[in-house]
Amino acid sequence: MKENGRKIARRGGQDAGYVREAFAKIADRYVVTNHVLSAGTDILWRRKVARMVRNWEPSQILDVATGTGDLALEMQKVCSEAKITATDFCPEMLAHAERRGIAKTQVADALNLPYRDGEFDVVTVAFGLRNMADWETGLREMARVCQGGHLLVLDFSLPKGMLGKPYGFYLNRVLPKIAGALTGQGQAFEYLAGTIEKFPSGSAMQGLFEKSGLQDAQIIPLSGGIASIYTAYSPES
Numbered sequence: 001m002k003e004n005g006r007k008i009a010r011r012g013g014q015d016a017g018y019v020r021e022a023f024a025k026i027a028d029r030y031v032v033t034n035h036v037l038s039a040g041t042d043i044l045w046r047r048k049v050a051r052m053v054r055n056w057e058p059s060q061i062l063d064v065a066t067g068t069g070d071l072a073l074e075m076q077k078v079c080s081e082a083k084i085t086a087t088d089f090c091p092e093m094l095a096h097a098e099r100r101g102i103a104k105t106q107v108a109d110a111l112n113l114p115y116r117d118g119e120f121d122v123v124t125v126a127f128g129l130r131n132m133a134d135w136e137t138g139l140r141e142m143a144r145v146c147q148g149g150h151l152l153v154l155d156f157s158l159p160k161g162m163l164g165k166p167y168g169f170y171l172n173r174v175l176p177k178i179a180g181a182l183t184g185q186g187q188a189f190e191y192l193a194g195t196i197e198k199f200p201s202g203s204a205m206q207g208l209f210e211k212s213g214l215q216d217a218q219i220i221p222l223s224g225g226i227a228s229i230y231t232a233y234s235p236e237s
């Protein structure tokens with residue numbers, strides 16, 4: 001299967017080499033571009049996630065695909081008792097997370113995490129699962145390192161009803177143009193917008209969670225369903 005001339009992996013997800021390269025290219029403009037494209041809403045979504053994580057009272061948190069560390073920073077503010085580790089397979093993105101004050105970072109592939117079973121109480125991943133080469137393997141691996149704890153996924157979803165069509169237009173036509181003007185990498189954003197339409201959301205994501213061995217999957221739609229928070233319990237093996 002090909003998209004924008006690039007080969008895409010078959011198991012639902014994305015080509016890892018292409019994704020790493022795309023984020024390396026936009027790393028310096030990632031934070032600003034995100035805030036412009038979402039009119040700042042992404043900040044509120046991550047704050048909500050950080051508050052939810054705080055309620056679990058974790059002592060060890062892993063933020064996977066942390067990118068420039070936006071969610072890890074929010075969690076650092078409100079989960080003062082917890083140790084936060086932030087990982088990403090793109091060193092250019094992770095360098096920003098370090099500069100912005102994330103104390104513990106590690107370059108790591110989410111599909112093969114260098115941590116023990118159950119090493120963390122909570123694993124979070126914001127806008128990262130969608131970009132992985134194999135969603136189920138990513139979920140299983142994140143679930144493995146938080147056995148006996150919680151997994152939380154924040155990602156885009158597709159709004160139903162009246163918002164559906166205008167959002168599709170924004171995603172495919174408007175977003176790549178604005179992002180292209182801000183980063184000079186419009187094609188990368190066309191590709192990223194395309195990933196949102198292929199990514200499971202709602203009950204399909206709940207099904208994928210169950211298939212990946214997670215239990216009690218819950219969905220919280222945000223901003224009319226443009227994004228969703230999914231939480232689940234990872235049972236001990």
Ligand SMILES: C[S@@+](CC[C@H](N)C(=O)[O-])C[C@H]1O[C@@H](n2cnc3c(N)ncnc32)[C@H](O)[C@@H]1O
Pocket residue numbers: 016019020023064065066067068069070071087088089090093108109110111125126127128131132133
């Ligand atoms: C859209 S950014 C999200 C960054 C951040 N979590 C946020 O909330 O803004 C997606 C990140 O996922 C990372 N990523 C994609 N696949 C990955 C994988 N298999 N392992 C680790 N990181 C991955 C990319 O390098 C990129 O930094």
